[in-house]
Amino acid sequence: MRKKTGLIFFPAFDWAISATHPEREERLLYTRDQVFEEGILDLPEIEEFTPRLATEHDIARAHFCVPGVKDQVLEAHRIAAGATLNLGDRIIAGDLRNGFAMVRPPGHHAMRVVHGNRGFCSINNEAVLVEYLRRVHGVKKIAIVDTDVHHGDGTQDIFYHDPDVLFISFHQDGRTIYPGTGFTYELGGPGAYCSTINIPLPPGVTDSGLHYVMDNLISPILKDFEADFVVNSAGQDNHFTDPLGEMLITAQGYAQLTEKLKPDLAVLEGGYAIETALPYVNLAILLALAGKDYSSVVEPDYRSGGFKEDPKVTSQVHEVVENLQEIWANRNSKDKFELASGNKYYQRTKPIFYDTQFIEEKQIEKVRVCNQCPGYIAIDSQAYHQDGKRYRILAVTIPFQACRFCQEDGWDTYERFKKDYRFNYVYLQDKSTDTYMTHQREERRELRSDG
Structure with missing residues (x-):
């Protein structure tokens, strides 16, 4: 019998930056309604689980919280991170095929040192998971693919010098959106050169442009890296209705990306079109993870035939891909001491x-x-x-x-x-x-x- 896809849903009812902030509980409540209406949890391929609390020790593996973990981390953060650990345990044990931690608060802007909340994030759920998998389960090589419209600068910061963690982030060009980072020259430290791959994309990229990146850059790099575990930082603000981004990705585009990526675990990050995108994108990703037909998942504002990508945008996408293909092909030609300009530090x-x-x-x-x-x-x-x-x-x-x-x-x-x-x-x-x-x-x- 085919293994199931695990789902953990945690909307964090008691945590909010403010009542009207884009990062609020409604981000998941509409999705929850959609999942129930479609009877998704009745499918034999999907099973729902409850989260658990990540411990202070789990968090200390990834972060320096100033002055201490208790000063920066609320119970909601520990539950969101704990959801990834619970699913991670079950996937490693072979009880699940894969999983989706549909949780908030998000985490990919939380860096190694934590002085407060930035980019709606206090602790990095994916980083806590990675350090847990390595310590508790002995997983050696892990890839994180960040599909949020914003650069995952926190995840990059934590693993910038770690050659066993491949971090790939495609995102809207940092010159046009928060946090203003994530350029192609950010490639990892001297001892982990090319363990960081940033793919900055111009506003206006459609499904076709995104899948060009996936097919010609991300998939070949993942094949070369041979990760033991793949995590998807599943941000959904590349959607064409998202109020914070300027991209044109659809629910179908996200589902096809998930099908190609085949992540062991997807962890929800951004996405702020609460009614017009999240219920459909989350549902499509979940169905893709479970190997089910997602072709009927279409958002109300979807245009028949999709979106036309501006030729200038397409040209820029191809240029970025070609640049990074060359960098990746020559990744072993540079010595770490050469990259450090011959310095000891x-x-x-x-x-x-x-x-x-x-x-x-x-x-x-x-x-x-x-x-x-x-x-x-x-x-x-x-x-x-x-x-x-x-x-x-x-x-x-x-x-x-x-x-x-x-x-x-x-x-x-x-x-x-x-x-x-x-x-x-x-x-x-x-x-x-x-x-x-x-x-x-x-x-x-x-x-x-x-x-």
């Missing part, structure tokens, strides 16, 4: 804006360039929070694949900066041993959890 400075809470973060990220592993990372981050307090933190993250030297050097860096009066908090995230520690300057406080 690779450093970049990042200004980060939290648009929901108007927080400005200044961050310096320093990565050790290592021959044996991706290298440990030290992050100097400072920001003023809404409580009026200024936080300056030093966060050390040791990668899952760390060599002995980088692990020891990372721990030494943590111990050294614990004595530095400039930092309110010093954090250690040792993914190689599943150990997470926090040191507070004012009064010594250490939280240790060994998995």
Whole structure:
């Protein structure tokens, strides 16, 4: 008997940025009505499950929450992330063919360091899932394909230096939409070159343009990477009725994309056309995951024959694809020390804006360039929070694949900066041993959890 598609539905009734904000519970309630009306849950190929709470430890694998997890993470966030973990467990165990975590709050704009909510996101559901799958189930190579109209800058940030996590994001060109990032030259750090692939697309891309990208770029890259698990950050604001984007993708286009992508798990991200898009796109994706006919799923505003793509748009799409095809074909020609300009450490400075809470973060990220592993990372981050307090933190993250030297050097860096009066908090995230520690300057406080 064919394995089922698992569904978890969590609308987060008790969480909202504001009563009229685009990211609100109605995003999923109309979908829920549509699913019931169509009798989708009566299909033997689909089974619904309940979510569970992600633990603070699960979240600490992916994030440095300032000053702590409890300060940034509400129960709704833990449930949304926990839904992905529940489905992930069942898929890995072989009980399910695949799954769809139809949840909110979304997460793909939440970065490694979390000072607040940005882009409607506080914690990154997909990142929490990836770190959980690696630690608990031993999954090595994971691909994340982000299909949101906005660049998944948070997911990119978390895995930018990780060669075992391939992050692919197609999105509306950052020069025309939030968050203003996601260009073709953003390709990953020296130790993870081409583990990040950004596909910025001009406004006005239709289903045909999107599938040109899928067939000629995304599918070949996924085939080469040979992921053990594929996650779809299933943003739906590329839809032609979405109020925040300028793309022309239909429910049928999304379903066909899902059929080609064959993700192990889809996790809902954006999509703000509450009545005209989400009920139809969600339904079409769910049917595609379950291997059912989705051809009759047509939104009320759909134009017979679809949309005509402007030839200029088509030309730009082809140009982006050709550029990235060449980059991918030559990905092994560059040495990590060459990419780091021969330096022992690779450093970049990042200004980060939290648009929901108007927080400005200044961050310096320093990565050790290592021959044996991706290298440990030290992050100097400072920001003023809404409580009026200024936080300056030093966060050390040791990668899952760390060599002995980088692990020891990372721990030494943590111990050294614990004595530095400039930092309110010093954090250690040792993914190689599943150990997470926090040191507070004012009064010594250490939280240790060994998995």
